[in-house]
Amino acid sequence: MIDKKYLLSSKQMAEFVARGFLRFDELVPTELNQKIMAEIDAGGIKGETAGTPLSQCYKGSSIRTLLDMPEIQGMIQSLVGENPLFDHDAIHVREPNQGAAQGMHADSIIDTRMDFDIQIMYFPHDIPLEMGGTLLLPGSQYRKVNEMDIARYQNFLGQIPMVCKAGSILILHHGIWHCGRQNQTNQRRYMFKVRLNPQVRQLRLWNTDDLETAKGAREIFAGQKDENDIQYILSKSEPWFEDASGRLEIVNRIKQWRFLTGDDSFDVHYWLSRLENRPSVSQSA
C-alpha cells in the first residue's frame, strides 16, 4: 500500500466523479519522458494479456518506472485499488498535417456499470494547440452511448483540448467522451494509454481523512461556491449541459458518490431525498 499522502483526497475524488477525469500537468520528470519516447520509437513497449495483474506488467520497461511513481500509484490505488488488472494499452499516434480529427467516441462498448475502469493517458512530449491533443468532454462519462454513435458531434461548449507540457497525465473514467484532435504540425504526436480494471470493490479507497468534513449539509442548494465542499463540486454544471439533462447528471453523480462512499443517505441539493420520500405512517385523526 502506498503512503497515504499520495492517495487522492475526497475533493479530488469528487472532481473525478463530477467531471470524469483528473489532470496532472508536468508530473513525470524530463529524463523519464525522454526514456519512454526512446522506447516508443524503438517499439519496445509491450503490454500483456488482458486480465494480467498490473504488478506483473511492463517488467524492465520505463513504463514500469512511470507506473511505480508514488503519485501515479496513489491515483491508481485511490480509484481502482492496489493491484488492478491490465486491460489493454495503446500508443496513439497522430500523423503530421492530418486532414481530419478522430470522431468523438466513448471507448470500448456501452458500459452501464457503477463500477468503473480507468484509463491513464500519458503525454510524453509538449502538445501545443495546433498539434491537437486529446479532446475531452468533461462530465460526459455517465451518458449511455455506444462508442462512435456520437461521432456526429463536432464541438461542445466547455470541451477541453489537452494542450500540455511533456510529462502530463490524465486519468479518465472509462465512459468519458473524447477523440484525438487534428495534428496540424509537421511532427508526429504520441500519447500512451493504458486501461485498468478494478479487482476490489471501489469503496473508500482514497484518503478519506477529509470525508466527514467535506460531506457538509444536505439542505437545498447547500454548499454553494465552496470549492472544498463535496456537494458544491458534484453540483457544478458543465457549459454543454442541457437545462433538464444537466439536472440528471447531478443525480448520476450522487449515485456514483453513494457507491464510492457506501453512504446511501448522501445527497446534493435534495435531488434524490425528495424522490426517496415514501411515507408509510398514517396521519392520526
Added chain:
Amino acid sequence: MMARKRQQVLVLYLANSALDSGVKGWTSYDGTGKKNYTTGDSLEAPYKTGLDALLDGWRVIQFPQLIPPYPGEEYSTSFMKYEYIFEKIVEID
C-alpha cells in the same frame, strides 16, 4: 443555364426544446467542398441561439421530437436531445 447549387448543413444542439434557447454544441458540413469541418475544430459556437441562425439566413429543416423517457430510464442520460438541423443552399461556380 441553371446555376449549380450545393447544400451547407449546420447542426445545433440547444439547451432545451425551444429554438431560441442557447447553443450547447455544433456541427457543420459544407457541400461546396470549400471547408472541411472536423471534431474539435472550434471553441466558440457559431451562434448564441438557434434563432440567431435563422436571423443569419439558415433554414431549419429538423425540429427534434419530444419523446417521453422509456420506463425505467427516466433518470438516465444519453445523446443530446435538442438537435436542430439547418441548411443553406448556395450557388457554386
